[in-house]
Amino acid sequence: MTDNSIQNFSKGERLLPYASLFQTDHESQQLPIFVNRVHESFDLVMHAHDFIEICMVTEGTGFHYIGDDQMPVSRGDLFFIPVGISHVFRPSSTAKGRSLIMYNCIFTTGQLDKLLQAVYADPQISDLLSELNKAGQWLHVRDRNEEGQQLFHKLHDEFTSRKPGFTANLCATTIELLIMVYRRWLEKSQPQTMQQQQPTPSASASMQQIVEQIDANCTAELHVADMAAQLGISERHFQRGFKKATGMTFLDYVQSARIDLSCKLLLRTDARISEIAVQVGYQDMKFFNELFKKKTGVTPRQYRLSPK
Template sequence: MNGIIAELRGENFFDLDIDIFVNREQEAFSLGQHTHDFVEINIVGEGCGFHYIEDQVVQVKQGDVFLIPIGTSHVFRPSSPERDKVLVVYNCIFRNKAMENWSHHFSENSETIRMILYPQERKGRWLQFHDKHSTLHNMIHNMHCEYLKRNQGCEIILNTTLIQLLIMLQRMEMEKEYMPSPNDKLDDVMHYIKNHYSKNITAQNVADHFYMSISHFQRQFKKLTGHTFIQYLQNIRIQKCCELLESTDISIHEIANLVGYLDMKFFHALFRKKTGVTPRKYRQNFQEWKIE
């Protein structure tokens, strides 16, 4: 796993004389939310789980496709730490300078292409698609096989397939077969939750704040996020706990209080359910990884 994490952090990338890297990973809870200085196309190849992107938590399943521009924080995690809950993701990773010689193939008005070429203008944004007919899955699977074999002409095949992959994403975008980042109303709701998650907030509090009936709020929230309000709030709180465990020496009791949990028994049970380990073990694992 440490080798995989090193690769994801850019230490072993692009060992061929090209600007493309392709891998297939079974996701786990051990990798924290992170940013990269390269572009990613992620395709869920098997299973289901969650994709943490910036301050959003997106439910994912086989066939979901994401375009993650430079500087966007994210991480994939399976739906449960149980071994039978699998989330497999293909990652096609490339530097945006690879686009310099291909730009004439694409529309300048495409949001897909603008996210790649002008990440500073699209900071914190991303695109989500769904591969209905496994077209993109087959393409990235072939890229992965080609990358592993390293046969003669590998560079040409990887480059041309990536161009095809981007053209397909651009077509899906133009045909409205994509799901952009949440709409403005949901953005406001998420911003509110992000700023109040440490308080004793409820779905009723949020619904009242946005002048919505509780039934309408819960329906729309589940439809747009794939989670109930309490599931989403728990995910945000546990994600923040992980960040504090990694970046501070604050006691576990204090961290629980900071994110809104006063009942330590409930907190420990929830943390273990979400991550597969206790808070103490999570911090210990992270510290051991840093030393290695």
């Protein structure tokens, strides 16, 4: 960041340098990537930094004040924040005690260039991310299929456990995260281009798109009224058409999609069962356990321990 950028800060703002993220551990200060998991509060003032930050909301709701913008945020909101952008997250005062929890992946501009060069990244990816950083333009996308959640969990585990080879894994997983951000941006900014890359839809394309939307966002709050409104039909008509297209009711399909996702998380992660329940959209552990057994025939613990 230039001196001018620092001088442009208003009263109450602060600059966070990359070195300030580490404590006195000299070895840690040499790490190419910093990762943390934080409970956002009202303590941190509006700030900018001399590094690039990719951050994602994993629990709770709140607001993101960034530049001159303010937006509500919830689980799955992901941001690419370049050098010099002033921002801060605040928990929602109506969250009834639920924390606003974030994961952050942080690295310098030089490290971004090294990561992209190391894997011979497509020029489009390198150009977009580099230009965003140079122009001071932030990016907002949404997680899909828990891909971002899993990548951040892996990053945090590697950063905190310091297992042999963890530095290489940090870099490799950050590259995956950067590519995911690019793909979500492409889907958001060029939907027609992305649609052209998909197979030709069937005659029931509208309902099929709804099914794909549920598959991609099964952990979100999904309502029949919203889905029916997208198709311009009544809820009753939607329910009949949905069951005809899938063989299941809307509620049963959403529940099955969530249980399928929880099965993957049970096998692919070391997260506690209670954490996985929350990740897939269930706060009530008793209900989650009963639903899981109803769908799979075994408890979540038995599923995790069973040979696959």
